Amino acid sequence: MSIGPAAAPKTRVRRTPEAARENILAAAEALLVEQGPQAIKLADVAKAAGVVHANVIHHFGSIAGVETALMERMIRQLTDKVLVALNQPDAVLGVGAQALFDAFEAKGAARLAAWLELTGEGARMTLVREVVDEIVQTRLARDSGVDRDAAVDFILLNIILAVGVGLFGPTLSALLGRPPERARELALELIEGRLTGAR
Amino acid sequence: MSIGPAAAPKTRVRRTPEAARENILAAAEALLVEQGPQAIKLADVAKAAGVVHANVIHHFGSIAGVETALMERMIRQLTDKVLVALNQPDAVLGVGAQALFDAFEAKGAARLAAWLELTGEGARMTLVREVVDEIVQTRLARDSGVDRDAAVDFILLNIILAVGVGLFGPTLSALLGRPPERARELALELIEGRLTGAR
DNA sequence: AGTTGTACTGACAAAAATGTCAATAGGGCC
DNA sequence: GGCCCTATTGACATTTTTGTCAGTACAACT
Numbered sequence: 001m002s003i004g005p006a007a008a009p010k011t012r013v014r015r016t017p018e019a020a021r022e023n024i025l026a027a028a029e030a031l032l033v034e035q036g037p038q039a040i041k042l043a044d045v046a047k048a049a050g051v052v053h054a055n056v057i058h059h060f061g062s063i064a065g066v067e068t069a070l071m072e073r074m075i076r077q078l079t080d081k082v083l084v085a086l087n088q089p090d091a092v093l094g095v096g097a098q099a100l101f102d103a104f105e106a107k108g109a110a111r112l113a114a115w116l117e118l119t120g121e122g123a124r125m126t127l128v129r130e131v132v133d134e135i136v137q138t139r140l141a142r143d144s145g146v147d148r149d150a151a152v153d154f155i156l157l158n159i160i161l162a163v164g165v166g167l168f169g170p171t172l173s174a175l176l177g178r179p180p181e182r183a184r185e186l187a188l189e190l191i192e193g194r195l196t197g198a199r
Numbered sequence: 200m201s202i203g204p205a206a207a208p209k210t211r212v213r214r215t216p217e218a219a220r221e222n223i224l225a226a227a228e229a230l231l232v233e234q235g236p237q238a239i240k241l242a243d244v245a246k247a248a249g250v251v252h253a254n255v256i257h258h259f260g261s262i263a264g265v266e267t268a269l270m271e272r273m274i275r276q277l278t279d280k281v282l283v284a285l286n287q288p289d290a291v292l293g294v295g296a297q298a299l300f301d302a303f304e305a306k307g308a309a310r311l312a313a314w315l316e317l318t319g320e321g322a323r324m325t326l327v328r329e330v331v332d333e334i335v336q337t338r339l340a341r342d343s344g345v346d347r348d349a350a351v352d353f354i355l356l357n358i359i360l361a362v363g364v365g366l367f368g369p370t371l372s373a374l375l376g377r378p379p380e381r382a383r384e385l386a387l388e389l390i391e392g393r394l395t396g397a398r
Numbered sequence: 399a400g401t402t403g404t405a406c407t408g409a410c411a412a413a414a415a416t417g418t419c420a421a422t423a424g425g426g427c428c
Numbered sequence: 429g430g431c432c433c434t435a436t437t438g439a440c441a442t443t444t445t446t447g448t449c450a451g452t453a454c455a456a457c458t
Contacts, residue, residue, distance in 0.1 A: 014405055014454050036317035037237065042446060052407055057447065059405090113367065114313045118235035122370035129374045152375050157385045160371060164363025168312065171321035172359060175328050176351050186356045190389065213424045213435055241416060251437055256417065258435090 013050075021059050021069070024049045028070050033108050037115050040067060071124055074112045078103060079131045086135055096135070097191055100155065101162040105184065110166025161187050212249075220258050220268070223248045227269050232307050236314045239266060270323055273311045277302060278330045285334055295334070296390055299354065300361045304383065309365025360386050 015023065027049035031039045042063050046053035060066045085099030103109060116122050136151050169183035214222065226248035230238045241262050245252035259265045284298030302308060315321050335350050368382035 010407085010453080012406060012453060017405080020405070035319065038318065041444090043444090053446080054408080054448085055406055063446070111317065114317060117366055117370060118310065118313060118317075119237065120234065122367075122374075125370075125374055129376075132375060149377075152377065153381070153385055156371060156375050156377065156382055157389065160363040160367050160382055160386070161360060163367060164359040167316055168321075168359050168362060171316060171324075172355060175321075175324055176331060176355050177328075178348075178351065178355065182352070183355055183359055186352055187359070190356065209423080209437085211423060211436060216435080219435070240414090242414090250435095252416080253418085253438080254436055262416070 017059065020051075020055075024051070024056055024059060024066065025070055025073050028066055029074065029108065032070065032115065033111055036111075037119070040070075042066075071112070071116065071121065074108065075125065075127050078109050078112070079127050082131050083134070086138070096139075097154075097158055098188075100135075100158050101188065101191060104159050104162035105166040105169075105187075107166055110163045113163045114167055158191060161191065216258065219250075219254075223250070223255055223258060223265070224269055224272050227265055228273065228307065231269065231314065232310055235310075236318070239269075241265075270311070270315065270320065273307065274324065274326050277308050277311070278326050281330050282333070285337070295338075296353075296357055297387070299334075299357050300387065300390060303358050303361035304365040304368075304386075306365055309362045312362045313366055357390060360390065 024045060028040055028045045031044060031048060040063070042053045042056060045066060046056050049056070056063075056066060060069060082100060082103045085103065086096050088095075104113070113125070116124055132152070132155055135155065136148060139146060139151055140148060165183050165187045169187075170180040173180050173182040223244060227239055227244045230243060230247055239262070241252045241255060244265060245255050248255070255262075255265060259268055281299060281302045284302065285295050287294075303312070312324070315323055331351070331354055334354065335347060338345060338350055339347060364382050364386045368386075369379040372379050372381040
């Protein structure tokens with residue numbers, strides 16, 4: 001069909017292996033967050049990343065490889081975020097709870113959790129456990145008045161509520177005729193209320 | 200390979216269309232709850248239902264047909280459950296909240312919600328909205344002291360917390376070294392605390 | 399410039415999942 | 429009994445998704 005001069009030599013983007021993996025995982029993450037786990041197909045991830053699907057296989061071996069790498073990456077990002085927020089020297093209990101809530105309420109984090117739970121990979125969140133342990137340790141060392149179990153209980157509730165809001169907050173709020181941020185506001189009130197010793 | 204007498208005439212189970220659909224949807228629901236949305240494949244649903252996959256197509260037209268029928272069925276079951284629990288004449292506000300919480304905390308309901316949200320079908324929960332509206336109406340008629348928005352706010356929080364517990368309660372509790380029911384207990388305490396006018 | 403390692407690609411192959419169709423058989427009805 | 433309707437099935441066909449492989453092009457090193 002083509003007549004003109006010889007086809008131009010094809011120019012390629014050549015990344016370092018790390019950059020290539022990063023690029024692909026970022027594309028996969030976007031798909032996960034925007035369209036759900038079902039959308040993580042070889043061809044779609046490749047197209048979103050701007051490469052050919054054989055290239056995805058080259059870097060991850062298989063689609064399952066992409067999935068587990070993505071899980072690990074997102075879990076690491078989440079724990080990093082939590083640790084950074086909590087290690088700020090002025091992080092008193094209340095502020096720390098906010099940070100924890102914020103981290104888990106983020107859309108990506110919430111959907112990661114749902115993904116892990118629905119696919120039976122919930123055990124993969126061990127890293128989160130370590131972070132929580134670290135938080136508790138810090139708290140106990142700083143403020144000897146708190147009981148360890150109570151602290152863990154509080155964090156447990158905090159995380160569940162945060163993920164619930166991150167997952168369903170906007171949709172459910174809208175469904176019930178309230179502004180999209182309403183669920184978040186209410187949840188924070190609830191957390192703070194409990195914190196300030198409401199009972 | 201076989202030698203003996205001629206093969207026995209194949210006996211079939213022949214159901215009414217309604218029973219056949221019901222049978223298939225029940226199998227699909229079990230798959231959804233136990234293995235997640237990814238497990239809803241034509242062949243797997245058929246095997247679990249004890250029929251051939253062509254039969255599934257016959258009754259639902261396509262796999263997408265099975266999915267939407269399952270969504271509708273589960274939503275209907277959920278709303279029915281809520282309504283029944285709430286229409287008991289002695290359902291005061293506290294008991295009603297318990298019933299609401301229980302309905303949404305059930306594993307199937309929680310996973311249904313996650314499924315709908317992740318696949319972008321969150322809008323399908325309109326039926327839930329109608330139920331909530333009905334609840335609010337009833338409440339307002341019975342107890343003129345409550346403000347409509349406050350009631351909706353409370354229900355919103357209640358549902359999100361319940362679904363969060365239903366989805367992540369057992370896994371997260373175990374992950375943090377607590378008994379599997381711990382998250383549920385804490386959440387109920389929280390709900391009750393708010394109910395009894397903690398703030 | 400030549401050599402080398404490997405990220406990258408296109409084309410092909412295999413597997414998995416979905417859908418089509420003619421034929422079979424169960425159950426109600428005459 | 430014979431007839432009709434259709435739920436059910438097995439075999440085939442199509443589409444989607446995943447994976448293989450030989451060759452190409454980019455960058456680093458000599």
